[in-house]
Amino acid sequence: MIPGETPGFRERARAWLEEALGGAFAAARGLGGPGREHEGHDLRLAWERHLGAHGWTCLGWPERYGGRAARLADQMAFHEEYARADAPARVGHIGETLVGPTVLEFGDEEQKKRFLPPIRRGEELWCQGYSEPDAGSDLAAVRTSARLEGGEWVITGQKVWTSLAHVADWCFVLCRTEPGSRRHHGLSYLLVPMRRPGVTVRPIRQLTGTSEFNEVFFDGARTAAGNVLGAPGDGWRVAMATLRHERGASTLGQQLGFRRELAKVVETARRTGAADDPVLRDRLVRAWLELEVMRLNALRMLGPDPGPEASIAKLYWSEWHRRLGELAQAVQGRAGLVRAGLVGELNELQRLYLFSRADTIYAGSSEIQRTIIAERALGLPR
Template sequence: MDLSYPPEAEAFRVEIRTWLEENLPAGWFDEGFSQTPEEKQAFNEAWPAKLYGGGWICAAWPKEYGGKGLTTMENVVLAEEFARAKAPLRADFFGDTLVGPTILQHGTEEQKKEFLPKIMKGEMAWCQGFSEPDSGSDLASLKTTAVLDGDEWVINGQKVWTTQAQFADYCFLLARTDPDVKKQAGISYLLVPMKQDGIEVRGIVQPDGTAEFNEVFFTDARCPAENVVGGVNGGWKVANSTLSHERGMSATTGYRRFEQEYDLMVAAAQANGKIDDPVIRQGLTRYYTKVQILKINGLRSLTQTVQGTKDLGVVSLGLTNKMFWSEMHRDAMELALDIFGAASMLVDTAPASGSWPAVMRGEGRPTYQPSGMMSAFFFSRSETIWGGTAEIQRNIVGEKFLGLPREPKVEPPKK
């Protein structure tokens, strides 16, 4: 690693820090600062407009599309300062982090002018229509179809695990538009309006009573012909661009949430005496070590990006990092339960949430409302699955970067 922050990036850091100090609620940076549920709700409702007014949403986008045109290091500094302040930066993960950059990279000028301003202003909510009941890890086997009918695509099929579909205005969807070619070659990437009669959204209720995930059924749903991103049958390449955005982590900030959890776990172990247990100490040491590895790998990848150089190890980091941190976090949350004990699973004796995320959003009031730490434990079980399962990532790394034989394909039984 050979990484330095240029003077202009450090000057930009001062600008961001000043803006945050002037726009976050009074007392935000004070030790022990807290908000009532009503204050949190009011902050969450007002904050996206403040972000947009400050120009921080999608600030790395080119100026002609509403961004600030930040350099790589300026974008790193932006992420660092928001992480330092523990201030939310994203307005809509699916819009500004996944489909927005994808449209920037592969979309037509008409698509950029139509969708990007609305994404930046928070006027358009999105969901992702990739996985299907029988096409998750093997995404190229998807069966949802889109057939051109005049100036519209007619879509039929089913998607699953579609987060926030019940609130979305649009879905960036993969559909088979040519069944007669190699399966990866016959897929298109469509921007589909969700508010229409041909789309049914059914919530998948989680153990805590929320329904963030959904099944989505398309029955002769309609989509404008011009809403294809990357050309007809070019969807596989475009989808991989989207997945690279989903799997990406900010190089110098991604590890910080894990460090915060580590600090909470150490403090709890010291308070209840579990720190004297050698198994607990070993688990904490292992977690700390892996967080530092994640940090170093992020800096290594950033160095290569800034210098415009690549080596095989860095190219594979995009695949291995997601697998690494998701399995690391799953194990860490099991360790957290060991530290806090069985009482941590009860509503009235659960530990304070600290830096752990709040209860996952869902439709309706949860029948069981876990603590922030328990929400993190529940969610960690899914982190090795979404964005590419750990098993599939191992296959790709083994075959593409280690030169191992391809996994044998099992032929379906003949009828």
């Protein structure tokens, strides 16, 4: 139990999940996740809407916008129970955890009424338009531009590594709206419909063979003039708020997913005999200890505005998970180098290894996180 939980809340969440994941949604258990977002999309979308209909999405949102105004400890408890139930990976998490809280913080009342209810009900899916071919970790270098024309923003440019863009209805796009501006200045945060002329999505085939990342091309794509979040030109501040919301209560559920992966690695090590190797056994023990530290550190840092401490958490879990992927290959021995089956499918640990190579790059590379920690937490010179 997490300090501050409402008595009985965890038990109610656990009971509802157990009942809901029977019957029509029994086949959804365990579907989706990194490297597996192609699995059961339609069923998981139906599950998203079932969650929304029963009040289990957007728990921390104010009640007037359909949430429960749940305290942070209760949100964490739900995410833990969700992971323990082996519930499917959420298809609406970008809307709920990123753009939704940003709309709550910066949106006017009309924007809140337009965009929040479909997110809460699981009716509209979102993707994030930040990274570009020449502006990944250096986000302030974005060159995608937009201009006002006839009551609409007209957008031209390219985004890349856009998770789930191929199924998204909307994208929040950081773009340059003041000609000649540089770096953090002159940027705006636009809400852009994806299923309109001028928007082209091109999947990127990954090491795992799947394509949850995409390139997105805006060639005169349009969105209403009122679909700017915050003031025009103030997009950098809004974009940073979105990244702040990214590291919230759901990280506890993520760690339970890590725990299941580690258990699978240990099970495989015992089956293959790798656990008898003292070096590999030491690596398994270290992985377990570091995961315990990760959870305690997350509990310590969770709050409304974690600041540079969020970079510590991202650096820690991404480096740990990448090492876990390497350990997953090691315990399989030579068999881990060969695809299984006639169609060459990856097994679970092979997929873990391949996808975890990206963990230290996406959502802020390790190099950028170390710079943030050095400058903002330790006070070192730029």
